[in-house]
Amino acid sequence: MAEKIKVPEPATSFEYELFEGDPDHLRTVVATPTQISPCIEAAELKLKHRIGRGIFGDVWLATHHQSADDFDEYHEVAVKILHPLKEDLTQTFVYKFEKLFLKCREILGVGWLHGVSVMNGQICIAMKFYEGSVADRIALLKGGKLPLPDILRYGIDLAYGIQELHSIGLLVLNLKPSNFLLNEHDQAVLGDFGISYLLLGIPLLNSEMTLRLGTPNYMAPEQWEPDVRGPMSFETDSWGFGCSMVEMLTGVQPWFGKSIEEIYQSVVIKKEKPQIPSGLPPAVENVIKGCFEYDLRNRPLMEDIISAFQSSQHAVNSDGGWVGLENRAPAEKSSFGGYSAWYLSKDHLQVGDTVRSRKPLNACKPQNMDVPKGTVVGLDSDTDRNGFVLVKIAGMHNPLRVQKSTLERVTSGFAVGDWVRLKEKHSKHSPVGILHSVQRDGDVAVGFVGLETLWMGSCSELQMAKAFCVGQFVRLKADVVTPRFEWPRKRGGWATGRISQVFPNGCLDVGFPGRLVFGDESNSFLADPAEVELVSFDTCPGVVEKYQHIEDFHWAVRPLAIALGLFTSMKLTISVGRTVSTKLRKGRRSGDGHHQDGQAGGNAAWLPSPVANILFKEGVPTTTVR
Numbered sequence: 001m002a003e004k005i006k007v008p009e010p011a012t013s014f015e016y017e018l019f020e021g022d023p024d025h026l027r028t029v030v031a032t033p034t035q036i037s038p039c040i041e042a043a044e045l046k047l048k049h050r051i052g053r054g055i056f057g058d059v060w061l062a063t064h065h066q067s068a069d070d071f072d073e074y075h076e077v078a079v080k081i082l083h084p085l086k087e088d089l090t091q092t093f094v095y096k097f098e099k100l101f102l103k104c105r106e107i108l109g110v111g112w113l114h115g116v117s118v119m120n121g122q123i124c125i126a127m128k129f130y131e132g133s134v135a136d137r138i139a140l141l142k143g144g145k146l147p148l149p150d151i152l153r154y155g156i157d158l159a160y161g162i163q164e165l166h167s168i169g170l171l172v173l174n175l176k177p178s179n180f181l182l183n184e185h186d187q188a189v190l191g192d193f194g195i196s197y198l199l200l201g202i203p204l205l206n207s208e209m210t211l212r213l214g215t216p217n218y219m220a221p222e223q224w225e226p227d228v229r230g231p232m233s234f235e236t237d238s239w240g241f242g243c244s245m246v247e248m249l250t251g252v253q254p255w256f257g258k259s260i261e262e263i264y265q266s267v268v269i270k271k272e273k274p275q276i277p278s279g280l281p282p283a284v285e286n287v288i289k290g291c292f293e294y295d296l297r298n299r300p301l302m303e304d305i306i307s308a309f310q311s312s313q314h315a316v317n318s319d320g321g322w323v324g325l326e327n328r329a330p331a332e333k334s335s336f337g338g339y340s341a342w343y344l345s346k347d348h349l350q351v352g353d354t355v356r357s358r359k360p361l362n363a364c365k366p367q368n369m370d371v372p373k374g375t376v377v378g379l380d381s382d383t384d385r386n387g388f389v390l391v392k393i394a395g396m397h398n399p400l401r402v403q404k405s406t407l408e409r410v411t412s413g414f415a416v417g418d419w420v421r422l423k424e425k426h427s428k429h430s431p432v433g434i435l436h437s438v439q440r441d442g443d444v445a446v447g448f449v450g451l452e453t454l455w456m457g458s459c460s461e462l463q464m465a466k467a468f469c470v471g472q473f474v475r476l477k478a479d480v481v482t483p484r485f486e487w488p489r490k491r492g493g494w495a496t497g498r499i500s501q502v503f504p505n506g507c508l509d510v511g512f513p514g515r516l517v518f519g520d521e522s523n524s525f526l527a528d529p530a531e532v533e534l535v536s537f538d539t540c541p542g543v544v545e546k547y548q549h550i551e552d553f554h555w556a557v558r559p560l561a562i563a564l565g566l567f568t569s570m571k572l573t574i575s576v577g578r579t580v581s582t583k584l585r586k587g588r589r590s591g592d593g594h595h596q597d598g599q600a601g602g603n604a605a606w607l608p609s610p611v612a613n614i615l616f617k618e619g620v621p622t623t624t625v626r
């Protein structure tokens with residue numbers, strides 16, 4: 001384990017001979033003992049001067065001295081000194097880093113890692129020093145725009161690196177041109193291998209870092225509040241990648257000039273997207289557009305990005321223009337029921353799969369059930385996402401030829417998008433969530449409120465749960481005392497609201513049309529799906545409850561009902577008054593002379609005749625009827 005020493009003063013006269021070899025090529029060389037261990041003795045690092053400052057800490061230019069009996073090498077390195085963590089958590093981070101170190105070294109698209117050290121209690125990550133970054137290149141160019149062929153080339157290098165990091169279970173979460181470093185062959189490598197991700201779950205001392213694990217201009221909507229609007233997944237990096245590409249294409253940072261709060265409002269609340277410049281090859285434009293889908297499941301994965309960029313590379317001239325129409329955009333033509341082509345292409349049907357008709361995204365019920373349950377018995381030879389499969393349905397002689405995109409695979413009774421409940425309760429996160437993937441061997445990934453990333457487990461741990469969808473009315477269950485999220489009250493109980501949005505982890509965004517709010521007060525609240533129940537006319541037991549439910553539809557219902565009630569009673573009073581005065585006049589005209597005892601007779605006359613009749617019949621003295 002790395003020894004803790006004081007941060008040395010930046011070296012002013014430090015003599016060394018730099019090792020001139022290309023560390024990229026060292027990947028094939030037998031590693032020396034110090035290379036195998038990620039831990040660097042603090043004394044082996046000599047800090048020279050600070051070259052940058054990021055949200056996670058400072059970056060210093062330094063030298064890494066490695067020596068053994070048969071070698072003595074000095075490497076120029078960039079050392080990222082993270083802000084201090086609590087002591088035991090420092091070791092947690094180092095342990096996480098150790099597990100990934102060798103894997104990261106094998107990834108060509110990631111900057112060459114020298115190792116980790118702990119100096120003065122602060123984590124120091126040493127990486128090969130690169131001469132510049134894509135951000136530096138943008139800054140040097142007039143107008144800032146990089147040539148399209150370079151963007152495609154860098155994009156492919158980077159997407160491969162990100163894809164490999166994903167394959168070892170890491171998310172980068174901090175993709176941006178200043179983290180795209182350029183090596184001596186003008187290839188782009190990632191300067192950040194997922195520090196934000198390694199810091200997940202580690203409480204941070206620095207409040208700035210606690211608020212956002214990423215750089216606001218490049219952060220996906222779910223990244224701002226991953227345990228609420230999440231989960232973060234591979235596609236979270238697709239958003240950051242898209243933002244970086246837009247910056248490389250335009251020379252302008254996405255949301256340039258906006259404050260953090262304004263970016264939050266634009267990206268998370270108003271669902272705005274960075275502007276993509278026109279004139280791009282359609283496949284590139286389409287895939288970048290896909291990176292900015294609000295629902296992360298609708299975004300492309302790195303493999304989709306690589307394929308779109310590679311297909312366009314052939315069509316792009318060295319001057320940045322492009323030819324050919326074969327780069328036709330695939331998304332529009334194969335999107336279905338709210339699913340993008342990228343969503344639909346994440347699962348490939350195989351012969352033997354059980355399938356059923358796909359319901360629209362975030363819908364409770366299927367629109368049609370052409371295939372309630374069937375088995376794939378044949379696949380179209382073409383790999384087009386719009387292709388067809390042959391499905392055998394019980395009771396039908398011939399298999400049906402069905403479009404792939406209208407079907408979903410069902411494994412052990414579960415399909416992607418299903419609402420599921422954990423059989424065993426978990427105190428930290430909601431037990432109810434949405435299924436993001438189900439493998440044929442039963443492995444599943446589920447988004448739950450309260451978790452920043454996907455929950456991984458087996459489908460044997462899950463059972464089906466009731467689905468919620470936009471437009472339904474919900475209320476907190478009566479037995480919920482302290483809800484996960486704040487919730488408005490009405491007449492001493494929980495108010496009822498209407499679902500306006502369902503996040504990919506099942507979190508419900510609920511509006512309250514029945515609540516009149518003033519000024520800046522919010523009328524939208526979040527809900528844990530495990531804590532709410534449906535409210536509909538069927539579930540309202542009596543007339544009063546049914547009327548109260550009508551009030552939930554619009555705040556104007558109650559005042560209107562009151563006004564109508566007042567109006568009706570006024571009309572009734574007037575009409576009763578008229579009847580009475582008419583009768584009185586008739587009585588006077590009859591001149592029976594019983595003016596003195598007219599009280600009793602008068603009493604009867606004041607009442608509408610049916611009521612008076614009843615009272616007389618019941619033998620109630622009329623004097624009591626006042």
Ligand SMILES: Nc1ncnc2c1ncn2[C@@H]1O[C@H](COP(=O)(O)OP(=O)(O)OP(=O)(O)O)[C@@H](O)[C@H]1O
Nearest residue numbers: 052053054055056059078127128129130133178191
């Ligand atoms: N290995 C490296 N070689 C050369 N320059 C580097 C290296 N790593 C980082 N830099 C540069 O150091 C500067 C600061 O980097 P750093 O990554 O800390 O900050 P950042 O990118 O602004 O923020 P963040 O902390 O979010 O990554 C950037 O200009 C970056 O390009």
